[in-house]
Amino acid sequence: MKKFSLLLALLMVTQLIFCKSEKKDDSTSAIALLALVNSSSSASSTCTTTFGEGVPDWIKNTFTCVTVTVSGSNYVFKTSSLPTYKSPYWGSTSSLYESNLYVNTSGTNAVNPNLIKSQNITLTIPKDNTTTTAGSVAGGAAGIATNGIVLYNDAAAPGDSLSTEYYTFDDSQGHPTNTGAYHYHVETPVLTNNDSKLVGIALDGYLVFGKKHDTTANPTTGFTLGGSSSSTKCIISGSETSVPTTWAQASNYNANKTAGTARHYHINNGSEVNGILISGKYIGTAGTSL
Numbered sequence: 001m002k003k004f005s006l007l008l009a010l011l012m013v014t015q016l017i018f019c020k021s022e023k024k025d026d027s028t029s030a031i032a033l034l035a036l037v038n039s040s041s042s043a044s045s046t047c048t049t050t051f052g053e054g055v056p057d058w059i060k061n062t063f064t065c066v067t068v069t070v071s072g073s074n075y076v077f078k079t080s081s082l083p084t085y086k087s088p089y090w091g092s093t094s095s096l097y098e099s100n101l102y103v104n105t106s107g108t109n110a111v112n113p114n115l116i117k118s119q120n121i122t123l124t125i126p127k128d129n130t131t132t133t134a135g136s137v138a139g140g141a142a143g144i145a146t147n148g149i150v151l152y153n154d155a156a157a158p159g160d161s162l163s164t165e166y167y168t169f170d171d172s173q174g175h176p177t178n179t180g181a182y183h184y185h186v187e188t189p190v191l192t193n194n195d196s197k198l199v200g201i202a203l204d205g206y207l208v209f210g211k212k213h214d215t216t217a218n219p220t221t222g223f224t225l226g227g228s229s230s231s232t233k234c235i236i237s238g239s240e241t242s243v244p245t246t247w248a249q250a251s252n253y254n255a256n257k258t259a260g261t262a263r264h265y266h267i268n269n270g271s272e273v274n275g276i277l278i279s280g281k282y283i284g285t286a287g288t289s290l
């Protein structure tokens, strides 16, 4: 209460000073002071989306909450990786706070000690990758979802397993790191639910789709996409197939690619946890995330 009175007095003094001074914008100064007091949260149900020159329609019509530009042979995605929905990880004083975690039947849920913080993540992703080197997926951002949230692989923070961390996911199946970076390891109901929708783009430029290729479940043979030999193409009934045609931007994507559209990821139906996005290996040579 004392603190509040002091703040009020401070605000009044600030207003007085600025009202006396010539053309100082007192309203912004007062807002800035209030923002300092309430600086624990950057929660917002809206976000900013910006596309630079030359960004193709399949990106413009699919991605939100990102800034995408073209730089040489790469797309550059910039994101704060802030969800626009409710989560316990906003903290209990936030307008986007809710207490629920994802409902798991086989374990006890509990939040991790971290809160969501705005990030400054840049993913440089090859525009038209046709390499199939199957390089290992490192920790950190291994891709970006269509809602601007970064995709992580199936490895948990050191000392933990994903099957343990799984019980810390919020009801959108995401959670923040100890530096506040909110991310997904597994299928998020915000984007896909056992279907063929686009989840996002991996750091190697190949696309990540839901568990199905159009209507075909488990479309691949002989490997798990994102597995140990992930350069294999997406195969249905013995034939390789291009990106799901049920994805509204498929024709624009195919028109923009010169080759390799049969190579894409699907969320897997793993047994450890449900729906890992990207596991041990990329399909091709990855770009960078900083």
Ligand SMILES: [Zn+2]
Pocket (backbone or CB within 6 Å): 152, 156, 157, 165, 175, 176, 183, 185
């Ligand atoms: Zn994690």
Ligand SMILES: [Zn+2]
Pocket (backbone or CB within 6 Å): 212, 213, 219, 234, 235, 241, 242, 243, 244, 264, 266
């Ligand atoms: Zn497929």
